[in-house]
Amino acid sequence: MTISDPHAFLRSLYQTAVDAVSAEKCLPAFLPPPPKGRTIVIGAGKGAAAMAKVVEQHWRGNADQLTGLVVTRYGHGATCKKIEVIEAAHPVPDAAGQQAAARILQMVQGLTADDLVLCLISGGGSSLLALPAANITLEQKQAINKALLKSGASIGEMNCVRKHLSAIKGGRLGLACAPAQVVTLLISDVPGDEAGVIASGPTLPDPTTCEQSLAILRKYAITIPANIEQHLLSGAGETPKPDNPIFQQHQHHIIATAQHALDAAASAARAAGINAYILSDGIEGEARDIGMMHAALAKQIANKDQPFSKPCVILSGGETTVTVRGKGRGGRNAEFLLSLVKTLDGHPGIYALACDTDGIDGSEDNAGAICTPDTIQRAQGLGLRPAVLLDDNDGYGFFSALGDLIVSGPTLTNVNDFRAMLIL
Template sequence: MTSAPLASLAPRELLGRMFAAAVNAAQPEHCIPPHLPEPPRGRTLVIGAGKASAAMAQALERHWPGPLSGLVVTRYGYAVPCERIEIVEAAHPVPDAAGQAAAARLLELVRGLSADDLVICLVSGGGSALLPLPGDGVTLADKQAINRALLASGATIAEMNCVRRHLSAIKGGRLAAACHPARVVNLLISDVPGDNPMDIASGPTVADPTTCADALEIVRRYGLDLPEGARRLLESGAGETVKPGDARLAGVTTRLVATPQMALEAAAAVARDAGVTPLVLGDSIEGEARDVGKVLAGIALQVHRHGQPLPAPCVLLSGGETTVTVRGKGRGGRNVEFLLALAVALDGAPGIHAVAGDTDGVDGQEEIAGAFATPCTLKRAWERGIRPRDRLDDNDGHGFFEALGDSLVTGPTMTNVNDFRAILIT
């Protein structure tokens, strides 16, 4: 895509184009075909889970040269038409019975395969909640309560997924082990900092070096109150996952088909076309969203005041997955929490605009991707009787930006490479 020069583009339009380019770079229709394996002598079975898994299945169907069948589970509203692969919808981020039933069906589907068969596993972010098959002694209600507690705890995605893997009957390599002796090719769209396959959907088809003891330490660290069955599963060691070196995983190949870095590079290309210098700060930035907002505001102000580390016009790009420790009762998400904290820290500094959004189109539990911030954000809020710091304290980022008409609403994007942040200094 060729952009117009900055002088002819409003900052909000340029930021919107960068966000769109980031999402487009991770669309399954573009990133699945180059990574398809050779057809097998036996059957081809497609399985998967995640917000992008249905679109991945559709792309695979369009480009696969032979027969295939299968089942993938995606978030409600994210299904797309497929002819040979069944698409099931379930709840995210808090799991439901539909996801539990789909996970059980996936395990049953892969049993009895031969060494001549091929399993193509399509996994993207959101798969943890969409495959909520509890381990022994753990109920779906337990999984729902644990998921809610983890989401509100401030734990990193790696920490959350460590706990989830050890309370599951399908994650942590268990689904791949059930496929043995068939060959397994994992096609993954990464939504996690560092792109570690075991953290993408809690790694249902890859080995897991972490342990039940690690999961218990995370539970202790965040003061989580585990249901009795879940605690017993971890303390007994019965929840151990499939470890590296397990012979059942010898035929597993993993390919990352889209990552946050690819999305950032696509956005950077849009900026350069518009005459704006991009600076990618990192694709795996973590931490409390409001703290990250303060830090990036400091960098933006250094550019604005001193032309360091580079002069304007420029854009600071970053990805990753921040966290929010929920203390208020507002309508929040990590991207709008970041953006509100950024706006407060910038305090109306001129010439600084920003966008922050989740590339799957859903920030937190709202059907809103994120929002835009401008030098006038705080002034416009005060004029409406809205106190920005109070809204931040109440974790009410969505309520704040929606009241200003600055929400970023995309609908389901059919992909997910996690958070996207762009701070434009003109």
């Protein structure tokens, strides 16, 4: 492939990044040895079914001793023989996720020290493993989840709240597995790769508190029912902490991260003769602000060869947020890219792609989108005004009209946002 086709080049970098963090590539090396007793495989996340399938394909123990259940997003399933796969809703939980979580919690009861619980966790697990605390309804959790998604709260803040309203997250599932051995394998979708934040850490101890959870809800002016306020104020929702001795013998391994994806894309670009630079694997903030920052950097390179000389590729990852004020369609990658387009204003020689590595940008059917130097000119020809659509949070509508959405379908992994800018 040559850079005479920048569109195809950027698409190839995205595919390389996704392939580098697939369960097939990353999981087998981390499989633990078979135990004396049973092996129960549990898990949740957009990559959970693919991870379960890889476990079955590479398991070295007695297959008759292997059972389990994992829950994944609708459309993200995989065919397994021993491990049951249930699909449920994301990003707002539903009854299917609640029922799956209850079954998983029941499945790990009554185990012995000779048994192994292999827990497969990836991004999206917080919504998919939905089991509200005893005095909280699913409808209440759904309402709070929706409000958090629109508020602009970070993934760490959202998961702090989720842990303290749950009967299974924030280490509670880990406690329930005792006295079995517990090995948790994680595909990280969170900036900083903090294991306990990924899918709200169902098997890992939690250092955050009910007080912090309540402060987050107040920070974003999210109204909560009296029973939930009392749940947090009383400490009834407190999670097990890192000093709990049950966790001392547990193991966890982060098997794939955004850094892995970015490194693979950078290597592919260099192999094609293009210098590649990674800004960060953990960029957070409002998607439109991050778009403006990336645009400013791209123009500095294009105009002044600073801080890097063109031609080059600039890569970044992390998880941006969108504070929803409009009524348009669009995930955070489409919002980022629309802000970039608006700021670049047709600057020559700059191409960009922004996609979610799970293949779904927010709750839409696209992974993200791509822009080229003539994007804004083509948009004007269709009567599209980037500033207006950005105000309406309608990045999806903008790039759909131009035919520039990237639709990959579910990738069955998830290390969050992938952004690539090509400056020629």
